[in-house]
Amino acid sequence: MKQVPDPDTPPSAFHVDESANRVVPPPGTPPVVNGFDLNATEAALLLKDAAGGTDVEITIIAVGSEFVMDVVKRPLSMGADELVLVDDPALENLDAFATARVLAKTIEAQGPFDVVLCGRQASDWDNGHVPLVLSELLGFPCISFARNIKVTDSGVRVERSLTDGYQVVDSPLPAVITVTNELGEPRYPTLRGIMAATRKTPTTLSLNDIGVTDGDVAASLELTRLFVPESERRVEIIGGDDEVDAGRQLALRLREENLI
Amino acid sequence: MSTLLVIAELTGRDLTESTGELVAAAQSVATDGDEIVVAVVSDDPSAAAVSAAGLGGDRVITVQHEALADMGVGGFEAPVATITAISNALSPSVILFSKSDFGTNVGPRVAVRVGGGFAQDCIGLRPGSDGRIAVTRPVYGGNALAEYAFTGDRVQVLTVRQNIFESTSGDTRSPIESLDAPAGVGEIRARLVETVAEESKGVRLEDADIVISGGRGLGGPEPFERLQALADTLGGALGASRAACDAGWIDHSHQVGLTGKSVSPNVYITFGISGASQHMAGCSGSRVIVAVNKDADANIFKDARFGVVGDWEKVFEGFQAAVEDLAVS
Numbered sequence: 001m002k003q004v005p006d007p008d009t010p011p012s013a014f015h016v017d018e019s020a021n022r023v024v025p026p027p028g029t030p031p032v033v034n035g036f037d038l039n040a041t042e043a044a045l046l047l048k049d050a051a052g053g054t055d056v057e058i059t060i061i062a063v064g065s066e067f068v069m070d071v072v073k074r075p076l077s078m079g080a081d082e083l084v085l086v087d088d089p090a091l092e093n094l095d096a097f098a099t100a101r102v103l104a105k106t107i108e109a110q111g112p113f114d115v116v117l118c119g120r121q122a123s124d125w126d127n128g129h130v131p132l133v134l135s136e137l138l139g140f141p142c143i144s145f146a147r148n149i150k151v152t153d154s155g156v157r158v159e160r161s162l163t164d165g166y167q168v169v170d171s172p173l174p175a176v177i178t179v180t181n182e183l184g185e186p187r188y189p190t191l192r193g194i195m196a197a198t199r200k201t202p203t204t205l206s207l208n209d210i211g212v213t214d215g216d217v218a219a220s221l222e223l224t225r226l227f228v229p230e231s232e233r234r235v236e237i238i239g240g241d242d243e244v245d246a247g248r249q250l251a252l253r254l255r256e257e258n259l260i
Numbered sequence: 261m262s263t264l265l266v267i268a269e270l271t272g273r274d275l276t277e278s279t280g281e282l283v284a285a286a287q288s289v290a291t292d293g294d295e296i297v298v299a300v301v302s303d304d305p306s307a308a309a310v311s312a313a314g315l316g317g318d319r320v321i322t323v324q325h326e327a328l329a330d331m332g333v334g335g336f337e338a339p340v341a342t343i344t345a346i347s348n349a350l351s352p353s354v355i356l357f358s359k360s361d362f363g364t365n366v367g368p369r370v371a372v373r374v375g376g377g378f379a380q381d382c383i384g385l386r387p388g389s390d391g392r393i394a395v396t397r398p399v400y401g402g403n404a405l406a407e408y409a410f411t412g413d414r415v416q417v418l419t420v421r422q423n424i425f426e427s428t429s430g431d432t433r434s435p436i437e438s439l440d441a442p443a444g445v446g447e448i449r450a451r452l453v454e455t456v457a458e459e460s461k462g463v464r465l466e467d468a469d470i471v472i473s474g475g476r477g478l479g480g481p482e483p484f485e486r487l488q489a490l491a492d493t494l495g496g497a498l499g500a501s502r503a504a505c506d507a508g509w510i511d512h513s514h515q516v517g518l519t520g521k522s523v524s525p526n527v528y529i530t531f532g533i534s535g536a537s538q539h540m541a542g543c544s545g546s547r548v549i550v551a552v553n554k555d556a557d558a559n560i561f562k563d564a565r566f567g568v569v570g571d572w573e574k575v576f577e578g579f580q581a582a583v584e585d586l587a588v589s
């Protein structure tokens with residue numbers, strides 16, 4: 001699970017500090033749990049529900065810095081069992097490969113786990129490849145874009161979303177599975193869940209604790225420039241006697257331009 | 261002299277348009293003496309290899325193995341192993357994949373295996389310093405653009421967004437060679453059981469000249485039937501925002517955007533869509549965007565060429581009536 005700036009920030013409030021190549025969140029806007037990671041949490045909870053709620057333990061792992069406790073505890077309040085925060089100032093702007101290396105070491109230190117669930121992509125850098133890199137480092141198969149996961153005798157059966165339809169894939173465990181929004185809305189925390197989460201203390205680890213070296217967090221991609229592109233488009237607002245007429249005028253205007 | 265390796269994209273056993281776009285992307289950063297090699301991996305690469313030979317690259321390499329059927333969809337283990345082997349044989353400086361289901365799944369894993377770096381969803385490539393390349397990619401849902409350089413001398417692996425580069429063709433045919441599949445390529449853990457295709461009726465969204473698209477502002481499933489009817493009249497296709505799909509009003513196969521489909525029609529007409537950057541990422545290739553939204557401050561008006569501020573239902577009524585009049589006249 002990744003803590004990210006709120007992706008619903010309207011473009012007019014979206015600012016970049018070009019001298020530091022970083023995004024400056026609007027004042028007073030707290031970060032959120034990456035949306036797809038809540039879908040991944042939901043997927044884990046569904047697996048736990050399917051197993052009758054017992055014998056399944058859900059650990060949430062987040063790598064980063066400056067965690068906001070109310071934010072990162074959300075999966076706990078949804079029903080996850082444990083939260084592990086790898087919290088280190090050095091982790092503020094890791095690239096995807098370095099993130100995957102830290103995640104792999106954490107998983108090896110905290111595991112073994114049967115299933116590693118990730119979101120399909122993080123809404124800050126839109127990389128969508130931490131889970132795939134992670135699967136290679138762990139030596140697990142990786143099934144992406146899951147919209148449904150069932151445990152079978154030999155592993156898991158996953159329905160993975162395509163842009164036109166879906167595929168059914170069987171995989172042995174352990175495996176890395178990335179989850180998409182088509183899995184369904186993440187459940188809302190219940191009052192009991194929120195109370196339970198308040199009482200839980202996350203396990204906080206430093207890079208030292210899990211044996212991460214400088215080489216592990218070295219960048220393979222260097223961000224050289226970050227900027228907001230200029231838009232030169234000018235909108236022509238079309239009116240009319242009333243809204244119905246404006247719709248008619250719009251159609252005529254588009255016909256004039258040979259667009260319809 | 262360095263080698264740029266283009267990984268061909270197939271549907272079934274046929275080469276797709278995006279392979280030519282990848283060759284164009286490779287040409288945009290190739291310098292004199294560089295070699296562009298197109299790799300075709302399939303259970304039967306022969307026909308696709310012939311098409312690939314006409315794209316203007318220097319060489320085509322094929323690898324054939326039954327585990328590469330449909331490009332190894334499912335767990336993608338066979339193509340990961342195969343492309344790693346091709347890379348080890350050629351030592352390319354750059355490996356280009358398409359930003360497709362295949363490229364996004366295979367590219368990062370190959371990058372790990374060849375000790376490379378990986379950049380996702382590139383929309384611009386240019387020569388960087390020391391004979392390396394620099395790439396541009398949209399980040400933060402398309403709110404910002406980021407430029408990256410690969411560090412060290414690692415293999416530069418990337419996916420290229422579709423419909424950005426103009427597909428190439430060559431005057432001559434490049435030679436075709438075959439390589440053996442690596443040992444163990446058939447030892448697959450994750451297996452495809454079946455593919456269930458969603459039948460799109462009428463024009464494909466990706467191919468449509470006119471797209472009518474609806475969002476959360478439509479308020480329910482029924483309006484999408486009306487939008488579909490209008491799209492049918494205009495010979496266009498129906499799109500939707502993720503909010504509308506997530507609400508269950510319309511199937512996700514209609515979703516346009518960063519995590520949905522990319523469309524590039526002549527005209528993209530939206531009703532009740534706010535214009536979040538993640539939505540616009542899928543339609544910014546449209547020639548003209550039209551916005552109908554009751555909120556004059558909605559972001560969509562910043563990207564639109566024409567707009568009406570008003571209730572979608574009333575505007576739609578007048579729009580549809582006029583379209584029908586135009587059709588008879």
Ligand SMILES: Cc1cc2nc3c(=O)[nH]c(=O)nc-3n(C[C@H](O)[C@H](O)[C@H](O)COP(=O)(O)OP(=O)(O)OC[C@H]3O[C@@H](n4cnc5c(N)ncnc54)[C@H](O)[C@@H]3O)c2cc1C
Nearest residue numbers: 475476477501502503517518519520532534538539554572
């Ligand atoms: C990583 C990530 C990936 C994403 N990928 C996608 C994607 O692929 N595609 C996508 O679409 N979104 C995507 N999103 C979601 C995106 O950020 C927005 O939340 C979504 O596009 C909003 O959909 P909308 O415009 O329909 O709804 P809203 O933002 O709620 O907008 C509804 C609009 O309708 C207008 N309206 C309301 N009533 C009326 C009326 N009666 N008449 C006229 N107008 C009316 C309102 O003024 C408003 O502007 C993604 C988000 C993330 C974080």
Ligand SMILES: Nc1ncnc2c1ncn2[C@@H]1O[C@H](COP(=O)(O)O)[C@@H](O)[C@H]1O
Nearest residue numbers: 001002063118119121122127128129130
């Ligand atoms: N810093 C992180 N901590 C924990 N999980 C992460 C982190 N970064 C990425 N992930 C996981 O990998 C997924 C894809 O992220 P990305 O490849 O960065 O787009 C996310 O949805 C998370 O599940």
